[in-house]
Amino acid sequence: MSAVIEIEGLRKTFNSVRHGRQVAVDGFDLTVGPGEVHGFLGPNGSGKTTTLRALLGLVRADGGRMSVLGAPSPTRLAQVAGRVGAIVESPQFFGNFTGYRTLRLLALAGGVPVSRVDEALEQVGLHDRGDERVKGYSLGMKQRLAVASALLKNPELLILDEPANGLDPAGIREMRDLTRSLADAGVTVLISSHILAEIQLICDHVTIISRGRRVASGRVDEVLAGFDRHEFLVRVAEPERAAELLRAGGLPVDVYSDHLVVGQVDDPTRISRLLGEQGLWVRELTSLRPDLESVFLELTGDGAHPEVPRQVDGSGPHHRVMEMDAGVGEVRGDNA
Amino acid sequence: MNLVRAELERLGARRFVQLMLVLLVLAFGVTASTTLAGSHQPTAAELTDARTQAAESRRQMDEVYQRCVAQVNGNLPPGSEQEDFPADCSEFDPVLQDRLPVATDFLPGVFVFSQQAEPLLYFLIAFLALFGFLVGASYVGADLNSGGVVNLLLWRPRRMTVLGTKLGTLMGAVLGLSLLASLVYLATFWVIGQSAGLPGQLDGAFWAGLGAVHARGLVLVLLTSVLGFALATLGRHTSAALGTVAAYAVVWELGARLVMEIVDTAHPDRFMLSSHVGAWLSGRLEFWDASACASASGFCERVYALTWQPALAVLLGLTALLAVAAFSVFRRRDLI
Ligand SMILES: Nc1ncnc2c1ncn2[C@@H]1O[C@H](COP(=O)(O)OP(=O)(O)O)[C@@H](O)[C@H]1O
Numbered sequence: 001m002s003a004v005i006e007i008e009g010l011r012k013t014f015n016s017v018r019h020g021r022q023v024a025v026d027g028f029d030l031t032v033g034p035g036e037v038h039g040f041l042g043p044n045g046s047g048k049t050t051t052l053r054a055l056l057g058l059v060r061a062d063g064g065r066m067s068v069l070g071a072p073s074p075t076r077l078a079q080v081a082g083r084v085g086a087i088v089e090s091p092q093f094f095g096n097f098t099g100y101r102t103l104r105l106l107a108l109a110g111g112v113p114v115s116r117v118d119e120a121l122e123q124v125g126l127h128d129r130g131d132e133r134v135k136g137y138s139l140g141m142k143q144r145l146a147v148a149s150a151l152l153k154n155p156e157l158l159i160l161d162e163p164a165n166g167l168d169p170a171g172i173r174e175m176r177d178l179t180r181s182l183a184d185a186g187v188t189v190l191i192s193s194h195i196l197a198e199i200q201l202i203c204d205h206v207t208i209i210s211r212g213r214r215v216a217s218g219r220v221d222e223v224l225a226g227f228d229r230h231e232f233l234v235r236v237a238e239p240e241r242a243a244e245l246l247r248a249g250g251l252p253v254d255v256y257s258d259h260l261v262v263g264q265v266d267d268p269t270r271i272s273r274l275l276g277e278q279g280l281w282v283r284e285l286t287s288l289r290p291d292l293e294s295v296f297l298e299l300t301g302d303g304a305h306p307e308v309p310r311q312v313d314g315s316g317p318h319h320r321v322m323e324m325d326a327g328v329g330e331v332r333g334d335n336a
Numbered sequence: 337m338n339l340v341r342a343e344l345e346r347l348g349a350r351r352f353v354q355l356m357l358v359l360l361v362l363a364f365g366v367t368a369s370t371t372l373a374g375s376h377q378p379t380a381a382e383l384t385d386a387r388t389q390a391a392e393s394r395r396q397m398d399e400v401y402q403r404c405v406a407q408v409n410g411n412l413p414p415g416s417e418q419e420d421f422p423a424d425c426s427e428f429d430p431v432l433q434d435r436l437p438v439a440t441d442f443l444p445g446v447f448v449f450s451q452q453a454e455p456l457l458y459f460l461i462a463f464l465a466l467f468g469f470l471v472g473a474s475y476v477g478a479d480l481n482s483g484g485v486v487n488l489l490l491w492r493p494r495r496m497t498v499l500g501t502k503l504g505t506l507m508g509a510v511l512g513l514s515l516l517a518s519l520v521y522l523a524t525f526w527v528i529g530q531s532a533g534l535p536g537q538l539d540g541a542f543w544a545g546l547g548a549v550h551a552r553g554l555v556l557v558l559l560t561s562v563l564g565f566a567l568a569t570l571g572r573h574t575s576a577a578l579g580t581v582a583a584y585a586v587v588w589e590l591g592a593r594l595v596m597e598i599v600d601t602a603h604p605d606r607f608m609l610s611s612h613v614g615a616w617l618s619g620r621l622e623f624w625d626a627s628a629c630a631s632a633s634g635f636c637e638r639v640y641a642l643t644w645q646p647a648l649a650v651l652l653g654l655t656a657l658l659a660v661a662a663f664s665v666f667r668r669r670d671l672i
């Protein structure tokens with residue numbers, strides 16, 4: 001089956017009087033297959049929203065090819081719009097309308113039966129607040145309303161830009177459950193986020209963007225596997241001596257104040273054997289599997305604060321990102 | 337069709353539109369009730385009195401004319417004083433007057449429909465033109481500014497259709513409202529004339545004249561609506577339209593007029609939109625021509641006129657230009 005979303009070489013540069021030229025997306029690729037719950041991960045300002053806007057015909061791309069549900073975007077977008085539910089960057093609603101009316105007008109404009117409005121409100125847990133004015137809604141409620149507006153069409157493809165924005169922990173969990181139930185029902189979902197835990201919990205596939213470029217993509221477990229250096233944390237009574245023994249055994253070792261990190265470990269029993277033979281007893285032996293967060297931070301550069309917006313330019317950690325991409329290579333999913 | 341319905345509801349739900357409607361009703365109520373309170377049906381004695389006064393006034397006009405003619409021809413009756421008459425008596429000729437005094441001119445405190453209908457209609461048109469402009473601007477301006485258009489485009493990714501429907505809905509609604517308002521308005525004052533004043537002379541010529549003013553007024557109302565819509569679309573904001581009009585009024589209608597007068601430009605009024613609006617509404621507008629008789633010898637007309645045909649061409653051309661510009665800019669614009 002062909003891809004639900006295909007983006008190839010997307011480029012977009014903003015020219016604004018205030019900020020000059022901003023390269024927002026710089027040759028970005030993205031493929032989302034049918035039935036995937038696809039995480040679109042990147043720090044703030046990495047180009048996620050711009051990519052989604054271009055895909056949905058809201059901004060003009062400067063280059064590249066895109067298609068949604070087989071229809072080239074933006075030229076043929078109108079043909080498939082009825083099957084795509086999308087929210088892009090915390091949508092704004094007219095404050096004087098009630099939530100119900102907001103959705104009813106969209107349903108009317110989009111030719112969706114108005115009976116769907118109640119169902120959609122129910123789905124996002126806004127059912128008993130539907131007759132209140134939107135301006136009285138909290139950020140999280142507005143976000144839910146936005147998701148409800150995307151769900152109105154019973155979409156085959158759901159595109160959510162930072163859906164967790166403004167939601168409290170309970171709301172985030174509800175959103176997660178909702179996403180999962182939609183995915184179970186066969187809806188393809190693309191979720192952008194800068195919150196890694198979010199993606200790791202819901203998504204089966206992930207594409208990581210940094211400074212407008214794809215730096216990794218594929219099945220979540222495969223992306224993680226690609227970054228697995230088979231490292232183990234070792235705690236032992238005499239770390240200095242243990243390090244020497246392990247190095248003599250051909251294993252790379254980093255020594256920290258109270259533990260060692262040993263790399264290239266295919267079989268952890270080798271560590272305990274090497275040390276045990278010399279009477280050093282291992283107190284702790286833990287596999288250091290990469291989680292998405294460490295991969296993400298590694299890929300997106302300086303990393304300590306993924307929430308801090310960054311300029312898109314060619315300097316600094318960019319080179320490191322390129323190295324990673326070249327060195328590790330991309331891990332692509334089978335059905336991509 | 338559903339899109340139109342949704343837009344109509346959106347338009348009708350706007351606070352600003354509702355406020356303007358309340359203002360319209362209020363202005364209407366105040367005018368009608370003060371008219372009603374200040375008018376009474378003349379008694380037979382008042383009518384006779386007024387008729388006598390009108391006849392007297394006509395007789396006096398004729399007398400003045402006869403005196404003028406006599407003085408100019410040099411056959412004044414002996415003993416009569418020389419008066420300050422011009423060489424040409426035609427301005428006193430009763431036959432050449434626009435209108436002669438009639439009985440209704442001498443009925444203080446009596447509302448005469450046939451005399452007041454036209455100025456009342458002008459007032460209504462002025463209000464509706466302002467209404468159309470402000471509503472046209474705020475309707476699209478607020479929607480562009482609040483992301484409402486983006487939401488809609490996610491449902492209907494056809495920009496020209498979406499903006500065109502908005503403009504069409506606006507024009508239809510403004511036209512419908514204007515027709516309704518003017519009908520109710522004129523009918524009310526007609527009833528006041530019938531029951532608490534005088535209808536006056538309501539012949540075919542009167543209705544034809546009033547109908548022409550009405551039709552021209554409606555065209556003006558539509559033009560200002562489109563103008564407000566186009567300016568707000570171009571500037572992405574309601575205030576862009578208001579600012580443009582304010583700037584135009586100050587810079588051009590006041591500033592440029594002053595400059596043109598200082599440098600003695602011929603016929604500065606023809607460069608002013610306000611003159612064209614006046615010419616369109618009244619059919620023909622005459623302006624004082626400062627330069628006309630400077631070098632002329634013999635007969636020289638000291639006024640020049642703007643007629644409705646070129647005035648309509650100017651107003652239509654300008655509005656169409658701005659509308660086309662608005663649509664073509666909107667077609668390509670990045671919607672953030
Ligand atoms: N309208 C705009 N004008 C100028 N620059 C913009 C505009 N929108 C986005 N950008 C820039 O493009 C880059 C990517 O932004 P965005 O796509 O919003 O990132 P994300 O959604 O990943 O946080 C940022 O550097 C941002 O400053």
Ligand SMILES: [Mg+2]
Pocket residue numbers: 045048049050089161162
């Ligand atoms: Mg974003």
